[in-house]
Amino acid sequence: MGPIPLGDLPGHHAARLGPDRMCLRHGEDELSWGELERRSTRRAHALRAAGVGKNDIVTLSLPNSNAFYELTFAIWKIGATPSSVSWRLPVHELKAIIDVAGPKLVIASDPDIIASTGAMPRDFGLDGGSDAPIETQVSDHWKAMTSGGSTGRPKVIVDHQPALLDISQAGVLAFPQDETVINPGPCYHNAPFSVSHNALARGNAVIGMEKFDPEETLRLIDAHRVSWIFMVPTMMNRIWRLPEEVRDSYDIASLRTIWHSAAPMPAWLKEAWIDWIGPEKIWEMYGGTEGQGYAVLDGNEWLAHRGSVGRPLGCEIRILDERGEALPAGEIGEVFMKPETGTGSTYHYLGADPKAVGGFETIGDFGWLDADGYLYIADRRTDLIISGGSNIYPAEIEAALLAHDGVEDAVVVGLPDDDLGSRVHAIVKPSTKAISPVSEQELGEFLAARLVRYKIPRSFEFTFEMLRDDAGKVRRAKLASEVAA
Numbered sequence: 001m002g003p004i005p006l007g008d009l010p011g012h013h014a015a016r017l018g019p020d021r022m023c024l025r026h027g028e029d030e031l032s033w034g035e036l037e038r039r040s041t042r043r044a045h046a047l048r049a050a051g052v053g054k055n056d057i058v059t060l061s062l063p064n065s066n067a068f069y070e071l072t073f074a075i076w077k078i079g080a081t082p083s084s085v086s087w088r089l090p091v092h093e094l095k096a097i098i099d100v101a102g103p104k105l106v107i108a109s110d111p112d113i114i115a116s117t118g119a120m121p122r123d124f125g126l127d128g129g130s131d132a133p134i135e136t137q138v139s140d141h142w143k144a145m146t147s148g149g150s151t152g153r154p155k156v157i158v159d160h161q162p163a164l165l166d167i168s169q170a171g172v173l174a175f176p177q178d179e180t181v182i183n184p185g186p187c188y189h190n191a192p193f194s195v196s197h198n199a200l201a202r203g204n205a206v207i208g209m210e211k212f213d214p215e216e217t218l219r220l221i222d223a224h225r226v227s228w229i230f231m232v233p234t235m236m237n238r239i240w241r242l243p244e245e246v247r248d249s250y251d252i253a254s255l256r257t258i259w260h261s262a263a264p265m266p267a268w269l270k271e272a273w274i275d276w277i278g279p280e281k282i283w284e285m286y287g288g289t290e291g292q293g294y295a296v297l298d299g300n301e302w303l304a305h306r307g308s309v310g311r312p313l314g315c316e317i318r319i320l321d322e323r324g325e326a327l328p329a330g331e332i333g334e335v336f337m338k339p340e341t342g343t344g345s346t347y348h349y350l351g352a353d354p355k356a357v358g359g360f361e362t363i364g365d366f367g368w369l370d371a372d373g374y375l376y377i378a379d380r381r382t383d384l385i386i387s388g389g390s391n392i393y394p395a396e397i398e399a400a401l402l403a404h405d406g407v408e409d410a411v412v413v414g415l416p417d418d419d420l421g422s423r424v425h426a427i428v429k430p431s432t433k434a435i436s437p438v439s440e441q442e443l444g445e446f447l448a449a450r451l452v453r454y455k456i457p458r459s460f461e462f463t464f465e466m467l468r469d470d471a472g473k474v475r476r477a478k479l480a481s482e483v484a485a
Helices: 006-017 033-049 066-077 091-101 111-117 190-201 214-224 233-240 267-277 299-304 394-402 440-448 476-484
Strands: 022-026 029-032 057-061 081-085 105-108 144-147 155-159 180-183 205-208 228-231 257-260 282-287 294-298 311-313 315-320 333-339 347-350 355-357 360-362 365-369 375-380 385-387 390-392 407-417 421-430 459-462
Touching: 006 033, 006 066, 006 190, 022 033, 022 066, 029 033, 029 066, 033 066, 057 066, 057 091, 066 081, 066 190, 081 091, 081 144, 091 111, 091 144, 091 155, 105 111, 180 190, 180 214, 190 205, 190 228, 205 214, 214 233, 228 233, 233 267, 233 407, 267 282, 267 299, 267 394, 282 299, 294 299, 311 315, 315 360, 315 365, 375 394, 385 407, 385 421, 390 394, 394 407, 394 421, 394 440, 407 476, 421 476, 440 459
Parallel strands: 022 205, 057 081, 057 105, 180 205, 180 228, 228 257, 257 282, 421 459
Antiparallel strands: 022 029, 144 155, 155 347, 282 294, 294 311, 315 333, 333 360, 333 365, 355 360, 365 375, 385 390, 407 421
16 A cells, blocks of 8 residues: 555544544544544644644643544644644743744744733634645655753754655554553654554554553543553553552453653663563553664563663664763763664754764664673763763663552652762652551662662652653753752
């Protein structure tokens, strides 16, 4: 059949599977393939009438919803490019992104954003629009995702893949076909955006979650016989922390594939899931929105290379020191990748420049390769704490803290110190299920059996506020500045 324009997919599957076949569900709001085709076509006419054309960017500031997908497919129908941002962003942060992206139109759900930016409301194009078929155009860039990185300065990552897809191919992530998948992550992050649309492209029904909830995730898997899911380690930790009798009360045998990515996975948590679900079902992918390359492995490979994120796929990976020299196996340096298709072939930035050495680019992670070519991630370069001349990686300490039953979440930051340069500080969210509240002394003793002395936090604070968003992301630099203040 060959590649199909993304804008044609709703109509294609409506004809193939039947117009009444369910394709999207968020809460009680359900949408069929025929309805998705009609509603996205109507919105496409409205977008064109508003002056949006080929390769224009349209910024979407919306929560997970059926309306979000109606708009993405409408944008693709007219050959434009969707750019998704968090609907929770303060107005000044959104304006900074708009200044960089230069969208032709903004569509938002927040009344303050609509009033401050002139954005269109989420029901844009539904009333009074035309249902007449529209000739689909193909954008040169199927998405333009935003990232603040650790610096907080916005940038837009424009994907060089056109809005075409060969839906006969399951792809690296082994998407099923005509089954049911679940999307627990917010679509303003690249992975949930990409995997949910790729799943739809294969004719799957997508059960989207408006907000992640660990028990609700298991209930949805059971109720809809979900076969495929993509999560981040934070989600997997919250599911694992459910009482065993709660986990076991749901039938999740339909799950054949669980992918995780986007943040470091504590080894103890990975092992727990492998023991629970089976190593052949647990897959991990490492890579950035930039798409310069990936590393992939399954649970059996992980057991043989404990802690690895996989071997290179579609790219070459090098570990470089501060002078740009290649490091031997086992030594930590900055991770650089070059795609097989060539430097600069997968993306370009708006608002930033890539960091490159000899055609290899980095997204700022530190790691190492073993003798078999498997990649291991230490932490992000910008998160590195240098204390008393020692390099300390917060992810390692956070993984150790999360192994304590009294800890639900933890974030480790470096604070200014006149003597050491930086000192290690841990922000801990205690588990509400613990018999008694965890104490600073208890955590210190717990970590002393797992970490060398200089890595143990010199100070702790406790909070019941959420430390990460639903995609497992944390603004570490922002937290550190708030604590220091």
